[in-house]
Amino acid sequence: MSSIETKNIDVKDIKYQKYLAKDFKSPNPIRWCPGCGDYAILTCLQKALAELNVEPCNTAVVSGIGCSSRLPYYMNTYGFHSIHGRANAIATGVKVANPKLSVWVATGDGDSLAIGGNHFIHTIRRNVDLNILLFNNKIYGLTKGQYSPTSARGFVSKSSPYGTVEEPFRPAELTFGARGTFFGRALDVDMKNQVDTLVEAAKHKGTSVVEILQNCVIFNDGIHDKITDRTWKADNTLLLKHGEKMIFGKENDKGIVLDGWNLKAVTVGEDGYTMDDVLVHDCTTLDNTLHLKLALMDTADGLPVALGVIRSIEAPTYESDYEKQIADVQEKMPKKSFTDFLLSQPNIWEVK
């Protein structure tokens, strides 16, 4: 023993180990189509994890079935590529089993909104601390081009040759209907905002849904062009930032104002609107009315599509409340061996 007094420092407490995106890359060959939006999402996730400084061995990526769901194979973390629609339920089991893990779900509009719709809404309702990356390309890619639950009414595809006769789900609406505590949106090609949104999603305690508007180059190329194409992007999207004015447009002169119960896009300085009229984004209000309005903004209504963190509120998470219940019970009833537990039951009797 040294006579010099040293303070015991647990090496784990020192944040010296800064991970790089490459630390999260697995050596497995990537099998997505050239030009697929998924490449950008994979890179963004790796960057976000590096920025979050979580250890690869404490990260689990769970997926269902579909193009999006191949993602875990390309991550140098623990990964589970499961069955169609069930990723959210499997991830719930992973997180509840070990709340210390950073758990991510890679899923698509078919996986989570069609076959896995039930698990999607119930996971959100429970507020399990998962980060759900919802790849929305409005098409079934891996089965080669059928319409999905987010395809617009009338959408022509291999399984809807005369156009669909059904309304699409809007992921934000479904998330809020299930009382979601976090909803963000990003474009596959917009790496900066996507990484920022993923980082915020990870920091949020509870189920974080990030809708990533992703382009399928083969079966639905250009579906998000109205908002991703540089020509229109600035005018057709609004990057929301908590505490900041809802300003957008090439010239940064457009803003969102309240018009009765509705939102309206205006040009500051025109029609009597001033900067004071432009709304300030607050992603933390418990009431989700305005968040829903923002999330449903659509270019078809003359409104920009909202990106970034639209909603992020504090709420108890399922797994932490579960742990707390166990701790509370164990405080009152100290843990016994199984045999001692049986022997302490009131309905036992002894044969002498």
Add this chain to the structure above:
Amino acid sequence: MSRNRVVTDIKQVTVRFSGDSGDGMQLSGTLFSTLSAIFGNEISTFPDFPAEIRAPQGSLHGVSGFQVRIGAKDVYNSGDKTDVLIAMNPSALKVNAQHLKNGSIVIYDVDSFKKRDLVKANINSDDPFTELNLNNIQQIAVPITSLTKASLEESGLENKDILRSKNMFALGLVCWLFNRPMEIADKLLEQKFARRPKLIEANIKALTDGYNYGENLQLTATTYKIDVVESGKGFYMDVNGNTATAYGLIAAAEKAGIQLFLGSYPITPATEILQELTNRKDFGVKALQMEDEIAGITSAIGASFAGCLAATSTSGPGLSLKSEALGLAVMAELPLVVIDVQRSGPSTGMPTKSEQTDLNQALYGRNGESPLVVIAATTPIDCFESAYEASKLALEHMTPVILLTDGYIANGSSAWKIPDMNDYPPIIPPYVQHNFKGEIEEWKPFLRDDNTLVRYWGIPGTADYMHRIGGLEKDRYTGVISSNPENHQYMVDTRKQKIENIANFIPEQNVLGDEDADTLIVGWGGTYGHLLETMLHLHDSGKKVALAQFKHISPLPKNTHELLKRYKKVIVAEQNSGQFAAYLNGKFQDLSNIRPFNRIEGQPFKVSELVEEFSKIMEEQ
């Protein structure tokens, strides 16, 4: 105690409490069983209730029964026919009429045998006993309803609560009939209503008044005395199969030093396992009621991936929903215990009635070549042993295990000697960091132990063993997804061989009965009690006969083939259309001695019927 009554010594007696589904017959029956067990009798119970929670009062389909057989020893099942019936209304009498033994006692509530009550039971005359051809029956007519009202007049309880205590008055009568000590009953009631002191008082009063009524009025010339059992020293408790199953999982998790996780969804008759485990937070059990059956199993698969002893509990229709996920657990080679408390099917079938019709589903109900372990519990108490063993096999062999119980043993109970867990074998999962011999960098998720073919378990949170698994076929060496034909053949064969190797880790099949028998009765799972008694009856009548009750179904015990070949006739008795018989015939195609015997009525086997039918089969040339 008694003045001048005749006390008849008997070996065994079967009692059935029967009334409306809201009459509290399950409680009367449970209390009577428990106090008999505490008194020192062997017991076997059979709660037989409808799926409806509260069917129309007095109706035939609303009759709920609780049957218990008690005896000095050799109580192997809950009995075929009843010696004593408590009938709270005419429907209860009518439904049970065919199960009454000649000369049996019927205690009935005359207050509920009025004209309009008889009409509800479709009884046209004023004399239900004659109309139902119950000629040689000792009738004990007791105005149970009015006596209970009088008994609790000053209790301060509301009228509906007073009427609810009818079951206690009836229980008092039965306690008197069987010379049961009232102190035990009082103590049980104090436990039962610990949080409602007013009800303890009232129930004990109704019970005591029922007992005294019998005692004072000398209702019958006969009461029964049943000797106590010479059971081994130790502590005992009364336990049903579902609770024993939950306990088996807890005990296994403790032995393995591992977190227990249950993902489940309520379904009759398996729900109690979920309920028991949600209540075991003192053990740190994580038991989740999920949104559906699929989420029940998939959350468990997620928890297994994350390093838990993971289980899901269900019944037949739920197992159907879990099929795809079970295939994932087979492919990902993760430990998982799936408990199927079988009930009558297909579809919703008869949810509260018992059958053995899920065997094929358990063995084959998945896409692809998808082998796994199937074991079946034989008695309520064996549910504990089986759940422990299922957990051990799942964890040590990295495989899903289906544990088949059934509604009969899940709800039925018997006295259980509290086990000393030191007597149970250790459970040692194949954690990668303790078992893989090579360099860390060389490890891939589907490298296996040479002998068992079990892959190693790398759990998220363990440094340096990050890996990816999933439902896609993997390369045997690299663990990377592969559709190489030769590799697929190899992996299919290996997954099969891995399960077959488990035959080296289970006991050989034992045989009870005559060593020189030329007829073997074969059963599996929850029919054990009935088949054992049948075998003993046949033996007592001078026939040479033996019994092999299978518990290990996939893989079968190593001596199965050799064993079956020894007999001239093998009667395979099951509560399905011959699923195990076909399985045996398929495995051992040289056998020509298998005679299937099948009953699918949603009711337990009847020993008297088995004795008769098996005798016929044995006499056939």
